[in-house]
Amino acid sequence: MTVYPNATPGEQRRVHIREVGPRDGFQNEPETVPTADKIRLINALGRAGLARIEIASFVRPDIIPQLADGVEVLRGVDLPAGVERMVLIPNSRGLDNALRHRGLFESVALFVSASQTHNQRNINRTVEQTMADVAVMAARIRTEGLRLCAVIATAFGCPYEGPVPMERVLDLAEQFAQAGAVEVGFGDTTGMANPAYAGRFFAAALDRLPGVEVTAHFHNTRGQGLANAYAALEAGCGSFESSFGELGGCPVPAGSTGNIATEDLVSMFHEMGVETGVDLPALVDAARDAQATLGRRLTSHSIVAGPIPWHALPADHRVVC
Known part of the structure; x- marks a missing residue:
C-alpha cells in the first residue's frame, strides 16, 4: 500500500466498498446505455479492484427500461475471480425471474423504505406488505446459498414525510437480520443526512446489529456525502456503497446529484x-470513460483533479494559501 504524507497515524484500517453505478447509476440515465458499454465499464471497475459490484436489478422492464438488458450484462461481464456480483430484487416475482439465472450472481439485495409514503410511491406497497414478502423471499434466497443483503431507503429522512425516527429504521434492520440478512445497508436516499447524525446513527446501528455487516450509502445532494462517510467511518462503519462518476441518485428533489463518487x-x-x-x-x-460514454460532464471531483501526485511533487513543495 502507498504511504501518504498526510495519512492519519495509528492502526491500519480497511473498508469494503460496493460499486453501485452499474445499477443505481445507469437506471437513472435518461437514455439507455448500450449493453456493450455497460459490460466494458463494469469490467474496468472489476479490474480496478472493486470486489463488490451491483450489476443489475430484476425489475419489470417497462418500469426501468434502462436495466432491461440485465441478464445480457450479467452473462457478458468478465470479472476477476472473487468479485461479488449483486442483483437487486423488488419482490417475489422479481426473485422468480432472478433464480432462473442463478449462476450469474452471488448476492441479492432486498429493499424497503423506512418511510411509508416513499415506499408506496417507489414500489406501490406499504412497508408491512414489503416486509411480509421479505420474509418469504429471504427463506428462498438462503436455500439457494446466496448472500442476502438488505437495503433500507430514506433511513435519514424522507422528502415527503420529513425526519424518519432512528428507532423505526433500526427496527426494520433487526427484522432483516432475523430473516437472515448478513448485511444491512442504510440509504440516504435524497441526501438529507448530516455528519453529526450519521455518526450517532451508525454507532447505534452497530450496537443493535452484532454480527451483521452494516453499510453506509450516502448521496451528495447537498454536498455532505463525504463528510457523512467520514462520520460513519469514525463511528466504526467499515462498509460503504458509492457510484463511479457520482452517477445515480433519487430523482426527488429535482436536479439533485447522485451517490457519492466512488473515486472521491x-x-x-x-x-x-x-x-x-x-x-x-x-x-x-x-x-x-463513463463520462465520455454518456456524453455529459459528471460531477465527480476526481474526474477533474485526479489523485494527488505525491510522487511527482518536489520534496520542498509548499503551498501558501
Missing part, C-alpha cells in the same frame, strides 16, 4: 491511510 470516496480514504483494495488511478480512468 477512495481518494479520501487513501489519503487518511484507510485501505480499500482499489487502484485509484484505474478507477478514475473508468469514471472518465
Whole structure:
C-alpha cells in the first residue's frame, strides 16, 4: 500500500466498498446505455479492484427500461475471480425471474423504505406488505446459498414525510437480520443526512446489529456525502456503497446529484491511510470513460483533479494559501 504524507497515524484500517453505478447509476440515465458499454465499464471497475459490484436489478422492464438488458450484462461481464456480483430484487416475482439465472450472481439485495409514503410511491406497497414478502423471499434466497443483503431507503429522512425516527429504521434492520440478512445497508436516499447524525446513527446501528455487516450509502445532494462517510467511518462503519462518476441518485428533489463518487470516496480514504483494495488511478480512468460514454460532464471531483501526485511533487513543495 502507498504511504501518504498526510495519512492519519495509528492502526491500519480497511473498508469494503460496493460499486453501485452499474445499477443505481445507469437506471437513472435518461437514455439507455448500450449493453456493450455497460459490460466494458463494469469490467474496468472489476479490474480496478472493486470486489463488490451491483450489476443489475430484476425489475419489470417497462418500469426501468434502462436495466432491461440485465441478464445480457450479467452473462457478458468478465470479472476477476472473487468479485461479488449483486442483483437487486423488488419482490417475489422479481426473485422468480432472478433464480432462473442463478449462476450469474452471488448476492441479492432486498429493499424497503423506512418511510411509508416513499415506499408506496417507489414500489406501490406499504412497508408491512414489503416486509411480509421479505420474509418469504429471504427463506428462498438462503436455500439457494446466496448472500442476502438488505437495503433500507430514506433511513435519514424522507422528502415527503420529513425526519424518519432512528428507532423505526433500526427496527426494520433487526427484522432483516432475523430473516437472515448478513448485511444491512442504510440509504440516504435524497441526501438529507448530516455528519453529526450519521455518526450517532451508525454507532447505534452497530450496537443493535452484532454480527451483521452494516453499510453506509450516502448521496451528495447537498454536498455532505463525504463528510457523512467520514462520520460513519469514525463511528466504526467499515462498509460503504458509492457510484463511479457520482452517477445515480433519487430523482426527488429535482436536479439533485447522485451517490457519492466512488473515486472521491477512495481518494479520501487513501489519503487518511484507510485501505480499500482499489487502484485509484484505474478507477478514475473508468469514471472518465463513463463520462465520455454518456456524453455529459459528471460531477465527480476526481474526474477533474485526479489523485494527488505525491510522487511527482518536489520534496520542498509548499503551498501558501
